[in-house]
Amino acid sequence: MSETLPISITVNGKVRKANVEPRLLLVHFLRENLALTGTHIGCDTSQCGACTIQLDGRSAKSCTLFAVQADGSEIMTIEGLAKDGELHPLQEGFWEEHGLQCGYCTPGMIMSGVQLLADNPHPTEAEIRKGIDGNFCRCTGYQHIVKSIQYAANKG
Amino acid sequence: MIPTQFEYKRASSLDDAIALLQASKGDGKLLAGGHSLVPLMKLRLSEPGVLIDIARIPMLSGISEKDGKVEVGATTTHHAVATSELLQRLCPVLSDAAGEIGDPQVRNRGTLGGSLAHSDPAADYPAVILALNAEVHLKGPGGWRAVKGDDFFQAMFTVDMAEDEVIVGVQVVPQKVAGYAKLHQKASHYAIVGVCAVLDVAGGTINSARVAVTGASSHAQRLTEVENALAGKPLNQATIDAAAALAGATLEDVNADIHASAAYRKAMVKVFTRRALEKAASRA
Ligand SMILES: Cc1cc2nc3c(=O)[nH]c(=O)nc-3n(C[C@H](O)[C@H](O)[C@H](O)COP(=O)(O)OP(=O)(O)OC[C@H]3O[C@@H](n4cnc5c(N)ncnc54)[C@H](O)[C@@H]3O)c2cc1C
Ligand code: FES
Ligand code: FES
Numbered sequence: 452m453s454e455t456l457p458i459s460i461t462v463n464g465k466v467r468k469a470n471v472e473p474r475l476l477l478v479h480f481l482r483e484n485l486a487l488t489g490t491h492i493g494c495d496t497s498q499c500g501a502c503t504i505q506l507d508g509r510s511a512k513s514c515t516l517f518a519v520q521a522d523g524s525e526i527m528t529i530e531g532l533a534k535d536g537e538l539h540p541l542q543e544g545f546w547e548e549h550g551l552q553c554g555y556c557t558p559g560m561i562m563s564g565v566q567l568l569a570d571n572p573h574p575t576e577a578e579i580r581k582g583i584d585g586n587f588c589r590c591t592g593y594q595h596i597v598k599s600i601q602y603a604a605n606k607g
Numbered sequence: 608m609i610p611t612q613f614e615y616k617r618a619s620s621l622d623d624a625i626a627l628l629q630a631s632k633g634d635g636k637l638l639a640g641g642h643s644l645v646p647l648m649k650l651r652l653s654e655p656g657v658l659i660d661i662a663r664i665p666m667l668s669g670i671s672e673k674d675g676k677v678e679v680g681a682t683t684t685h686h687a688v689a690t691s692e693l694l695q696r697l698c699p700v701l702s703d704a705a706g707e708i709g710d711p712q713v714r715n716r717g718t719l720g721g722s723l724a725h726s727d728p729a730a731d732y733p734a735v736i737l738a739l740n741a742e743v744h745l746k747g748p749g750g751w752r753a754v755k756g757d758d759f760f761q762a763m764f765t766v767d768m769a770e771d772e773v774i775v776g777v778q779v780v781p782q783k784v785a786g787y788a789k790l791h792q793k794a795s796h797y798a799i800v801g802v803c804a805v806l807d808v809a810g811g812t813i814n815s816a817r818v819a820v821t822g823a824s825s826h827a828q829r830l831t832e833v834e835n836a837l838a839g840k841p842l843n844q845a846t847i848d849a850a851a852a853l854a855g856a857t858l859e860d861v862n863a864d865i866h867a868s869a870a871y872r873k874a875m876v877k878v879f880t881r882r883a884l885e886k887a888a889s890r891a
Contacts, residue, residue, distance in 0.1 A: 456615060472612070473612075473614065473615035474613060497713075500710070503712055509715040511715055515645045515646065516641060516645070517615065519615045520660060567711070582711060584711065585713060
């Protein structure tokens with residue numbers, strides 16, 4: 452193992468400190484060091500978006516970042532969305548509109564939905580499809596994912 | 608996939624980054640958005656011993672206007688370029704192209720300087736930098752230098768930049784009458800073909816034009832046959848159609864891959880040249 456570096460990252464509002472190898476990927480830090488396994492690894496090649504998180508308020512693919520790059524940053528993962536046991540409107544939308552089948556892509560889809568609605572609270576269908584360009588779903592055919600995001604937009 | 612081991616250093620300033628590059632004696636690489644370098648490292652196609660993170664150097668990021676020119680810092684993200692009110696007003700084609708790069712997550716991390724340094728044959732910015740006749744500004748141990756796009760992009764993944772130089776940013780004389788049109792590879796969104804057209808129009812006549820293509824061959828290139836066909840002509844659909852029909856005639860070694868054959872790419876160079884010219888004309 453190469454030399455480790457101390458990092459401090461605020462994850463879902465909690466400061467998390469660790470000593471990590473520089474080559475540790477952020478997604479591995481979240482899943483293995485912090486046991487936050489809601490963030491998935493799909494392709495591991497920067498394509499599928501299953502690993503999407505928010506880094507300092509912008510969506511990012513955590514398989515394409517080293518944990519050391521996020522030192523001093525704030526991260527939100529899918530686990531940080533629900534507040535006081537209440538589902539986030541997007542989580543509720545995916546539930547109500549059948550936005551998932553196997554669920555593998557879902558955390559990443561929802562995190563991209565969070566970014567989309569933050570930038571554009573009332574997107575058109577075309578804008579929703581562009582907003583989830585970086586996320587692949589192998590099951591649903593996207594139709595219900597679009598409806599789930601529309602559900603959340605209508606609630607907001 | 609786990610990259611090989613490396614040392615990680617965060618540069619505190621531009622000069623610090625240059626000093627760290629020099630100290631690494633050829634074994635160091637700059638890390639900006641990481642959206643070209645990290646995938647390569649995970650595949651172990653790149654195995655730098657030292658990564659020098661420049662993403663948080665304040666002076667390298669941002670978009671500003673000075674003396675009629677616009678400067679975009681190297682670590683400005685694609686998202687920031689795409690959504691810049693200043694660029695949308697003064698030089699909208701740069702925002703258009705940035706907004707067509709990859710997907711939202713890629714645009715949130717990837718940077719202008721990283722894209723230019725990497726110079727992927729299918730990257731969007733190089734065509735725009737060429738067509739806008741923009742200058743790339745670099746700094747190294749020997750000081751500053753400015754390179755025009757025409758001289759910067761030399762070959763596939765090869766640009767006019769020394770191992771210990773850092774791209775500081777891009778300077779452009781803003782031009783409004785310009786358009787970018789791109790055929791996306793549907794999964795990655797890299798350009799199968801991307802064309803940028805910039806027109807200098809006065810009184811309905813095209814004084815001169817600069818048109819460049821990316822995705823079609825080893826690196827972004829000017830389409831001089833199109834430029835020549837436009838110069839001195841009235842700006843109308845007939846001129847556009849006639850010029851676009853010539854596009855790609857001088858291109859050598861047209862790319863062929865699983866996404867598009869060389870013949871298809873050649874055909875698309877004409878189509879997307881026409882669309883880029885139409886977009887530019889709509890802003891005249
Ligand atoms: C899924 C996906 C889709 C993509 N789609 C597109 C697309 O459609 N169009 C497109 O154009 N690009 C696309 N890209 C590439 C993306 O735009 C990258 O962000 C960009 O090519 C590199 O920028 P970066 O900041 O991430 O650079 P990095 O990966 O950090 O660095 C890339 C190279 O540039 C060097 N470097 C970085 N900054 C500097 C600097 N200031 N000075 C000197 N050298 C520097 C590094 O040392 C490295 O060698 C895509 C990437 C991914 C992962
Ligand atoms: S696992 Fe990160 S993009 Fe697929
Ligand atoms: S629900 Fe299975 S991949 Fe999207």
